Amino acid sequence: MSAVAAEGVWKFYGDYPALRDVALHADPGACLALIGRNGAGKTTLLRIIGGFSKAGRGQVRILGNDPRETATRRRMGWIGHGISVYDELSALENLSLFGRLYNLPDPHKSAMEWLERTGLERVKNGLVREFSRGMRQRLAVARAFLHQPSVLLLDEPFTALDDRAIAVLQRLLREALAEGRTVVMSTHQLREALELATHVALLNRGKIAFSGARTAQMAADPGWVYAHYDEA
Amino acid sequence: MEFFRQTLVIAGKDLRAELRTKEAINAALAFSIVILVLFSFAFDPGEQETVDMSGGLLWIVFAFAGTLVLNRSFAREVPNDCLDALVAAPISGAALFLGKALANFALVMAVELVSLPVFGIFYNVHWTARIWSLLFVLVLGTWGLTVIGTMLSALTVNIRLRELMTPVLVYPLMLPALMSAMLLTMQLIAGKPLGGENEIWLRLLVVFDVIFTALALVLLETVLVG
Amino acid sequence: MREKLIYILGAVAAILLARNLYSIFMVLPDEASQGMIYRIIFFHVPAAITAMLGAGVTLITSVLYLLTKNLKYDAISVAVTEVGLAFLAANLITGSIWGRIIWGIWWTWDARLTSALVCWLLYAGYLMLRHAIEEPTDRARISAVFNLFAFVDVPIVIFSIKWWRTQHPQPVFWGGGSIDPAMYLTAVLNLVALVLLGVVLSLIRLRQEEVQREIDSIRRYAHAV
Numbered sequence: 001m002s003a004v005a006a007e008g009v010w011k012f013y014g015d016y017p018a019l020r021d022v023a024l025h026a027d028p029g030a031c032l033a034l035i036g037r038n039g040a041g042k043t044t045l046l047r048i049i050g051g052f053s054k055a056g057r058g059q060v061r062i063l064g065n066d067p068r069e070t071a072t073r074r075r076m077g078w079i080g081h082g083i084s085v086y087d088e089l090s091a092l093e094n095l096s097l098f099g100r101l102y103n104l105p106d107p108h109k110s111a112m113e114w115l116e117r118t119g120l121e122r123v124k125n126g127l128v129r130e131f132s133r134g135m136r137q138r139l140a141v142a143r144a145f146l147h148q149p150s151v152l153l154l155d156e157p158f159t160a161l162d163d164r165a166i167a168v169l170q171r172l173l174r175e176a177l178a179e180g181r182t183v184v185m186s187t188h189q190l191r192e193a194l195e196l197a198t199h200v201a202l203l204n205r206g207k208i209a210f211s212g213a214r215t216a217q218m219a220a221d222p223g224w225v226y227a228h229y230d231e232a
Numbered sequence: 233m234e235f236f237r238q239t240l241v242i243a244g245k246d247l248r249a250e251l252r253t254k255e256a257i258n259a260a261l262a263f264s265i266v267i268l269v270l271f272s273f274a275f276d277p278g279e280q281e282t283v284d285m286s287g288g289l290l291w292i293v294f295a296f297a298g299t300l301v302l303n304r305s306f307a308r309e310v311p312n313d314c315l316d317a318l319v320a321a322p323i324s325g326a327a328l329f330l331g332k333a334l335a336n337f338a339l340v341m342a343v344e345l346v347s348l349p350v351f352g353i354f355y356n357v358h359w360t361a362r363i364w365s366l367l368f369v370l371v372l373g374t375w376g377l378t379v380i381g382t383m384l385s386a387l388t389v390n391i392r393l394r395e396l397m398t399p400v401l402v403y404p405l406m407l408p409a410l411m412s413a414m415l416l417t418m419q420l421i422a423g424k425p426l427g428g429e430n431e432i433w434l435r436l437l438v439v440f441d442v443i444f445t446a447l448a449l450v451l452l453e454t455v456l457v458g
Numbered sequence: 459m460r461e462k463l464i465y466i467l468g469a470v471a472a473i474l475l476a477r478n479l480y481s482i483f484m485v486l487p488d489e490a491s492q493g494m495i496y497r498i499i500f501f502h503v504p505a506a507i508t509a510m511l512g513a514g515v516t517l518i519t520s521v522l523y524l525l526t527k528n529l530k531y532d533a534i535s536v537a538v539t540e541v542g543l544a545f546l547a548a549n550l551i552t553g554s555i556w557g558r559i560i561w562g563i564w565w566t567w568d569a570r571l572t573s574a575l576v577c578w579l580l581y582a583g584y585l586m587l588r589h590a591i592e593e594p595t596d597r598a599r600i601s602a603v604f605n606l607f608a609f610v611d612v613p614i615v616i617f618s619i620k621w622w623r624t625q626h627p628q629p630v631f632w633g634g635g636s637i638d639p640a641m642y643l644t645a646v647l648n649l650v651a652l653v654l655l656g657v658v659l660s661l662i663r664l665r666q667e668e669v670q671r672e673i674d675s676i677r678r679y680a681h682a683v
Contacts, residue, residue, distance in 0.1 A: 012595065013593055013594060013595060013675075013678065014529070014593075014594035014595070014671050014674050014675050014678075015529075015671055015672060015674070015675035016674070016675035016678035016679060039682065050320060051319075051320070051457065052316065052319055052320070052457065053457065054457065054527070056527070068457065070322040070324070071322070073320060073321060073322040074322040076320065078316065078317070078320045080313050080316045081313060082311075082312045082313025082314070082316065083312050083313070084312055084313050084314050084316050084317035085312060085314070085317070086245075086249060086312070086314055087311060087312060088249045088252050088253050089245075089248065089249060089252075093248070097241065097245050098317070098321065100237075100241045101238060101241055101242075101318075101321045101322070101323055102321065102322060103234070103237075103322070143317065205682060380607075383607070387587070387600050387603060387604055388587075388590075388600075390591075390596070391587070391590040391591050391600075392590055393590050394590075397586060397587065397590055400579075400582075400583050400586055401583045401586070401587060401604070404576055404579040404580045404583060404611075404615075405580065405607060405608070405611050407576055407611075407615055407618070408611070408614045408615055408617075408618040411618050411619075411622055412618065415622070432621060433621070436614070436617070436618055436621075439614070440614060443610060443614075444607070444610070447606065447607065447610060451603050451606065454524060454599065454603060455599070455600065455603050
């Protein structure tokens with residue numbers, strides 16, 4: 001059973017199809033890099049997979065179930081364009097909050113653990129609005145990983161990260177993949193993404209133009225997929 | 233039980249965030265005092281007139297000042313895309329709504345409980361004659377305002393001109409609750425008891441609260457997830 | 459097909475209206491106490507009923523949209539609401555004119571007028587909300603939910619204002635009284651005429667809404683290319 005599966009997905013804005021008959025799947029332990037130009041529909045597709053909006057037609061399944069089901073949401077982690085943590089709360093308060101929302105057995109302990117793993121333990125009581133950009137990004141990562149999700153959906157996670165945050169995220173993703181978790185990420189940062197990816201899918205104007213395993217050639221030449229499959 | 237636990241987590245989060253910055257509650261308190269002052273110039277009432285208009289004046293103050301708080305409810309989730317995290321979390325739309333409504337309710341009640349004595353002082357009105365009944369009406373009326381305001385905050389969370397739009401949408405919807413509360417408050421301040429003639433208004437308030445709370449609990453998920 | 463329907467219904471409505479106008483102005487006598495102005499009731503009351511029918515229709519189409527996500531229901535909702543709002547405005551204006559002639563005042567806060575005004579504000583809010591949302595699917599969903607809230611509020615508003623007015627009586631605009639049988643037929647026929655007119659206008663507006671949607675999606679295509 002695929003960890004993430006999309007079949008025949010269409011998304012309409014009015015009558016305009018932003019996504020056309022999209023089929024996608026990722027097996028457990030896979031890392032799928034979803035690439036494509038701006039406006040291709042990557043964020044739209046990812047948000048449908050994550051249950052933030054509904055497909056006009058077609059079906060999406062996470063771990064075999066509807067993404068909106070509570071049990072599924074418990075096992076899904078999300079990093080979108082925003083950091084999705086509260087400016088007026090501290091790092092620790094934010095993570096404890098999400099720990100409690102996800103019904104973790106010991107929210108405080110989990111929060112502390114992930115603050116350490118993202119290098120934020122020293123600023124745990126600092127308010128997020130005082131954080132540097134890199135720190136905010138690392139907290140966003142901690143929030144997404146906090147409840148040990150089986151499926152991670154990341155929308156352009158490497159954009160606007162500083163080097164330290166990139167290193168942290170890559171390390172955590174490698175660990176997660178080694179533990180058999182599944183990652184689907186949309187990205188412009190081909191190099192960082194293709195290092196981790198096991199599969200690649202190219203989205204062009206709402207349609208999947210290419211979908212397959214990541215090859216050594218792709219890792220060596222990140223622009224290869226675009227050159228061969230992307231229409232102008 | 234999970235439902236109520238999560239409701240309290242959300243309510244606690246909203247209250248903590250608001251009390252830390254106090255932006256909305258300070259604005260609401262200031263606004264309520266300003267309205268009370270302005271009205272004294274606008275109408276310069278005599279003693280009996282003041283009692284007659286007490287219900288109307290108080291609930292206009294509560295509705296206008298309260299809306300400042302209620303608007304923030306979902307608007308506070310927009311920076312940093314926090315709303316995404318809440319939608320992704322394993323919490324039902326109903327629990328999310330109820331948590332926010334409870335936090336809003338507490339904040340608006342706080343503004344009202346400060347405004348009441350200020351009103352009493354400014355207008356020289358003895359309002360404590362039937363204080364428990366008055367508080368009861370305050371609770372019911374405020375809950376009505378809260379439900380509508382919180383729901384409209386969710387409806388308008390992503391639209392432009394949100395602050396301009398909300399008054400036009402919110403006040404006509406709230407009207408029946410406001411009318412009931414105004415009338416009951418006026419009579420209670422005048423010293424009349426609840427029941428008898430004005431019981432119909434009490435019942436209207438309860439019906440309003442029940443119907444719109446149910447509607448909001450059911451529809452919030454639909455509003456947030458396309 | 460729909461064009462033919464519009465023309466046919468339009469023609470029927472026009473014939474009925476012509477017949478009614480003739481009857482109203484040429485045939486029927488002046489009313490005993492009110493004189494000439496009572497004739498406005500032939501438009502005032504049917505306008506309100508048409509508006510109410512419109513509200514009922516939009517409730518159904520809003521629910522249907524939320525259940526099926528089919529944008530045609532959203533198009534019907536906005537078309538019927540706009541037309542209904544126009545009819546309700548006609549109701550308010552004719553009521554105001556009547557009041558000016560009979561009572562000498564343009565407005566009073568009597569129960570029915572006030573309720574009509576608040577309902578007008580509610581549905582005007584619906585249209586304003588729509589204007590503020592650009593994305594069609596979001597707009598349809600959000601306004602459908604608001605429509606539900608507005609519709610549920612209408613009976614509560616009407617009831618509460620009626621009760622308020624019994625405690626603060628104002629001049630009552632429409633006295634009771636019975637209607638002469640000759641007038642009754644014309645009243646009913648005018649109701650039919652106005653409802654047909656409402657349907658025709660809604661269909662025209664619906665067509666415009668659908669064309670607009672098509673233009674929007676073509677524009678998006680053009681931008682994407």
